[in-house]
Amino acid sequence: xxxxxxxxWSRAWAVCAKDAAQEGKRRIALGSIxxxxxxxxxxxSYAIGPFGLPADARASLDAALLWIILFFSAATGLPRxxxxxxxxxxxxxxxxxxxxxxxxxxxxxxxxxxxxxxxALSVPAFAVLLEWRIExxxxxxxxxxxxxxxxxxxxxxxxxxxxxxxxxxxxxxxxAFPLLAPLLLPAIAATVAASQGSFAxxxxxxxxxxxxxxICAAYLLAGAAWED
Amino acid sequence: MASARIEAVDLxxxxxxxxxxxxxxxxxxxxxxxxxGPNGSGKTTLLKILAGLVRPSGGKVRVExxxxxxxxxxxxxxxxxxGPDLAFYPELxxxxxxxxxxxxxxxxxxxxxxxxxxxxxxLDGSGIAVEHFSTGMRQRLRIAFSFLxxxxxxxxxxxxxxxxxxxxxxxxxxxxxxSGRGPVVAxxxxxxxxxxxxxxxxxGRRETGNGRRKT
Numbered sequence: 001x002x003x004x005x006x007x008x009w010s011r012a013w014a015v016c017a018k019d020a021a022q023e024g025k026r027r028i029a030l031g032s033i034x035x036x037x038x039x040x041x042x043x044x045s046y047a048i049g050p051f052g053l054p055a056d057a058r059a060s061l062d063a064a065l066l067w068i069i070l071f072f073s074a075a076t077g078l079p080r081x082x083x084x085x086x087x088x089x090x091x092x093x094x095x096x097x098x099x100x101x102x103x104x105x106x107x108x109x110x111x112x113x114x115x116x117x118x119x120a121l122s123v124p125a126f127a128v129l130l131e132w133r134i135e136x137x138x139x140x141x142x143x144x145x146x147x148x149x150x151x152x153x154x155x156x157x158x159x160x161x162x163x164x165x166x167x168x169x170x171x172x173x174x175x176a177f178p179l180l181a182p183l184l185l186p187a188i189a190a191t192v193a194a195s196q197g198s199f200a201x202x203x204x205x206x207x208x209x210x211x212x213x214x215i216c217a218a219y220l221l222a223g224a225a226w227e228d
Numbered sequence: 229m230a231s232a233r234i235e236a237v238d239l240x241x242x243x244x245x246x247x248x249x250x251x252x253x254x255x256x257x258x259x260x261x262x263x264x265g266p267n268g269s270g271k272t273t274l275l276k277i278l279a280g281l282v283r284p285s286g287g288k289v290r291v292e293x294x295x296x297x298x299x300x301x302x303x304x305x306x307x308x309x310x311g312p313d314l315a316f317y318p319e320l321x322x323x324x325x326x327x328x329x330x331x332x333x334x335x336x337x338x339x340x341x342x343x344x345x346x347x348x349x350x351l352d353g354s355g356i357a358v359e360h361f362s363t364g365m366r367q368r369l370r371i372a373f374s375f376l377x378x379x380x381x382x383x384x385x386x387x388x389x390x391x392x393x394x395x396x397x398x399x400x401x402x403x404x405x406x407s408g409r410g411p412v413v414a415x416x417x418x419x420x421x422x423x424x425x426x427x428x429x430x431x432g433r434r435e436t437g438n439g440r441r442k443t
Binding site for chain 1: 279281301304309311313314315316319320324328329330332334335336373377
């Protein structure tokens with residue numbers, strides 16, 4: 001009798017759970033991300049806090065600063081997903097047993113959870129330190145979820161692309177910027193609207209489209225990015 | 229392990245235009261094929277090509293199981309491979325590593341089954357993280373990894389490296405059992421560092437048509 005085979009998502013979840021177990025023991029990504037986020041938050045609140053800017057300018061500035069902090073905090077830890085597999089030599093064993101799509105889906109799921117953990121601590125801290133008022137929490141949650149999903153998928157995919165390259169950390173940031181700018185701009189616009197109490201439909205639609213395109217591209221190109 | 233065969237057809241590999249080996253061909257449906265050759269002759273690369281981890285510069289690898297050719301994806305679960313550059317997650321125990329790789333490959337992972345697989349290569353399921361393993365213990369884990377998915381074809385690169393007498397015996401037993409049901413390809417510099425082979429393939433560096441098969 002042939003053994004029962006696990007499905008795509010069960011296998012991807014195994015990759016995600018393994019990363020969580022490793023991170024639980026080492027806390028390298030968590031430590032570096034939270035240290036960066038805390039430092040950035042402290043500096044931004046110290047530098048910007050005292051200025052009495054007009055409300056509109058302040059809303060735009062706060063939204064941009066929030067996403068800069070989230071982006072660079074994530075950029076500190078998310079590329080580790082597959083780079084670490086290459087550095088420790090475990091990428092070979094992973095390639096033996098699992099196709100690229102399973103690996104990238106599992107790593108992206110872990111990165112998304114990591115991003116949500118960053119956001120769950122950074123956004124309230126940002127609001128307190130900069131006296132940032134959010135009129136529509138539901139809209140902000142939607143923006144953070146959609147923005148975080150796209151950021152996690154694209155970061156994971158780029159991590160697979162640069163994992164075996166020299167100067168991979170610099171390469172990641174150089175390649176990430178043009179690919180993530182179309183995500184960050186509507187995310188900032190939707191965050192401004194959320195802080196003013198409205199649900200910005202246009203930027204949210206762009207985020208949904210971006211996430212959909214990112215998922216399709218990552219799924220279709222996973223083999224080429226990770227295996228070859 | 230179901231009936232299987234592995235065939236290499238005129239395989240060649242070159243790096244930056246410099247040929248590593250050319251004209252390697254063989255067909256094996258059961259028993260042990262020993263691949264030997266000097267350092268740098270391409271033994272490790274050849275086994276990675278057979279495992280689907282490296283693309284050949286020329287030629288083709290055909291793996292059949294139960295009468296049909298396997299796709300590249302199917303080969304993941306039907307071809308077991310281990311080599312010196314196979315590494316494991318250092319923070320996890322041997323059992324946790326094997327459990328993860330089985331699940332990632334799409335198979336249910338039972339603790340008793342994993343402990344039996346570890347016991348077969350002389351490792352226990354104790355909670356020691358792999359980062360504290362000796363060289364020989366890591367090699368035993370590599371051997372356990374190569375048999376983890378009950379593969380139809382087994383590829384072992386330097387299987388005896390770093391092993392003591394007990395470890396070598398464990399490899400002999402595993403290979404003897406596997407080779408009775410399907411093909412096993414094992415590579416090392418010297419024939420003495422391999423389990424008893426039915427056939428020998430010698431490869432040498434930078435020679436044309438350098439796959440020589442001895443029976």
